[in-house]
Amino acid sequence: MTSPYAPHTDAETEAMLDAVGVDDIEALFDVPQSVAFDGEFGIPEHGEREVRREAAGLLGRNDDLTEFLGRGHYTHYVPSVVDDLSSRSEFLTSYTQYQPEVAQGFLQALFEYQSMLVELTGLDVANCSMYDEATALGEAATLAQRVRSVSGETILVPDHLREGKREVLANYADGPGLAIESYPMADGQTDVDALAGTIDGDVAMVYAETPTVRGVIEERLADVGALADDHDALFCLGSDPVALALLERPADVGADVVVGDAASLGTGTAYGFGLGMFVTRETYLRQVPGRLVGASEDSEGRRAYTLTLQTREQHIRKERATSNICTNQSWVALRTAIHAAWLGPDGLVDLAEDCVTRPRDLAARFDDVTGVQAPVHDGHHFREFVARTDRPARAVVEDLAAAGYAVHAVGEHLIQVSATEVTAEAEDGLVGAITEVVK
């Protein structure tokens, strides 16, 4: 068949070939015979309806489980208006805003997104997106390496860091020759005393997360920030926009860079599809990776927006760029901004408070179940908690899956449960199922 997305009629194709001066389209391919492909891919064509059926059939093999899963990828209710507005084709089918005069709409939306992150973090400069939290962390490490006031070669990370995140960081760290070392956690939080014993003058950056991967809200971040500062290291904090609506401002605990997954607003569960936040202090502006939208004026003297400080970027600075990033997650950022604005500060704070009370209450119900102790960690939780099960965690997770629920196994006898408003109606069922399963 011909491509359904190429508008040419046969007559037009003929006329165009005439205009070009060849008889056959194949004559336009300047490919030497020795490397020409004359085989088949063996990929059959389908009607649109057939593809939808085929994909639905393939994906239909996924088990239908109610997910109490988190550990970095979270789900909140996304209002319909997010899909509706972000799907407008002028947004969805546009390109990077290299011609700002016809791209004011997207530029303004990204400027607003950047501004929201500035408010949430208390820092000065947000870029308009990285791929995800893990790659944003990698970029933060290379920024630390480029900043002149920092001399070290080691990146300190919590030993509870997700293994995947650590591996992404390792890929970014290898080029500039940075080493990655862990500091211990105590009861789900940074062990500040142990960190003090670990940190030295060779440290370029200290990374901490709040909430931690185990859902615990860090209580001594200012001490972590001070330790980093004392050793001329950057302090990079991982978080997300919902948590930041309620928790201490990163700027107030001495954070130099904030990274995280901002798709927790605007995008539901999407198999890890994310939106890397990257926010930092103005001091490091010239070292920021990725695109920045700034305000300027147009020829009418009116405020207008444009990509700016592009001399940091690969298309201008090539091998001296701050990063190789080009295509980013702009459209995901648009969705996050729409969702945040829909919630407003009241709605966002309410959502964050629900993320504190819901896991607390659910953990208490788990704790009432014979054979389960929850939460394992003292301290305050956000969205999720770890529970100890007398039965091996693997068996508990398997049996829960058979009952239609998904939770994490995070240790031999440790499971982790993430609870947000989207699974509110399933909590009773989960408590019932865990009661049966641990018997």
Add this chain to the structure above:
Amino acid sequence: MTTYSQASWTDEDAERYEPLLSEKASERVDIEDSPLPEELTRDSLELPAPAEPELARHYTRLSQMNYGVESGPFPLGSCTMKYNPSFTEDVAALPAAAVHPDRPDRTVQGTLGLSHRLQEYLGRIGGMDAVTLQPPAGAAGEFTGIRIAKAHHRHNDDERSEVVIPDSAHGTNFATAAMAGYDVVELPSGEDGRVDIDALDAAVGEETAALMLTNPNTLGLFERDIERIADIVHDAGGLLYYDGANLNALLGRARPGDMGFDVMHYNVHKTFATPHGGGGPGAGPVGVTEGLAPFLPDPHVRRTDGGYEYYRPDHSIGKVHGYYGNWPVLVKTFAYIARLGDSGLADASAKAVLNANYLAEQVPYEVPFGPFHHEFVASAGEQDAADVAKGMLDHGVHPPTTKWPEIVDEALMTEPTEGESRRSLDQLAAAFEAVHSEDDGTLASAPRRTAAGRIDQVSAARSPRLSWQALDSDD
């Protein structure tokens, strides 16, 4: 002749266009009586608080002040701004596609099955033995590919220090090599716009980890000496990297794997029509030859008896994305490829190449080099290419990529894609023609019919104002 007036919402009293959300409905709430101790919370939070009707109107107005592929022709060279089929959005939105990434393999057999099918499709299209879907963009694919090259050399106790890149290559290639810790050796183009074999011979040696090559290159020219190039690189122990940005020129006509490339990335938001989304998300799957498959990112999908599973390749470079990459984009990619199949994909390339050649015949500017595939680079000559672009905006078309590649003076890099009809190509040619005959003064004041007038780039960079907070502090 088509002209165009973009919608523009202007707040005449305040010398601005559509006000910021923060200027419309901002609200500060104090954090009190929260379930956390006070010392763990912030004091207050100030954000926009529009009611939903206001919110809907705000973003609808912003969308009207934005130009997309569905607005009109978008011939940005190297960006492949083709039509994004609507139905792929529905496929990606299937409820069964929305699963959490930490689910055990056996509970997400559908996701693994679709991933495996897409890996297979991409492998056949590129002539590659194994494909990872994890890199979330083209540049991330480059980084993955070069990390694989590095791991391969290390595995052989043959650490190398240089990556060779032609001067016409995408900026990402240079930045990628540097991020991976390599020195960049820039290769000057030959007089015909292609790789200069003598220069390549001189540049490649025992320190060469890889040559990164785009084929057809950014001038739209096929590297006819590709086999010779591959031999030179391979004889020196280096690897050949294929930048897939221009793969839309070759579908069904030639495959990187058959040309001697060892590792490549695919830009699915170019070749396979997933929407660019105002700058992203894309996806940058990476294909490798059998010998490099053990170095692929963790995890990789393989078939088992009756199903699929993830495994860690023996010498994996680890992860390049926190999870599995930009999954919804990959689902759209699958849908596009499955829709077109062999013949549709081959036809897409045929029409893309026909369109570029047809348009190149009609532009009033000099078009050096040739023969072209999917794109050509015209020279604005005495005119400033940036001004030409601004002038074209008033004619209902998006302009080409400007001032790049630098080997053409005042470059106008033009890639119409297969999505444009003859009529719309004629409209594009008319826009080029109109701007070509305009005087410099007129062009310097363009555009006039866009949402905003010409924007001052210099002052934006000189005193950066990157948030509404920064605007307030200036007032």
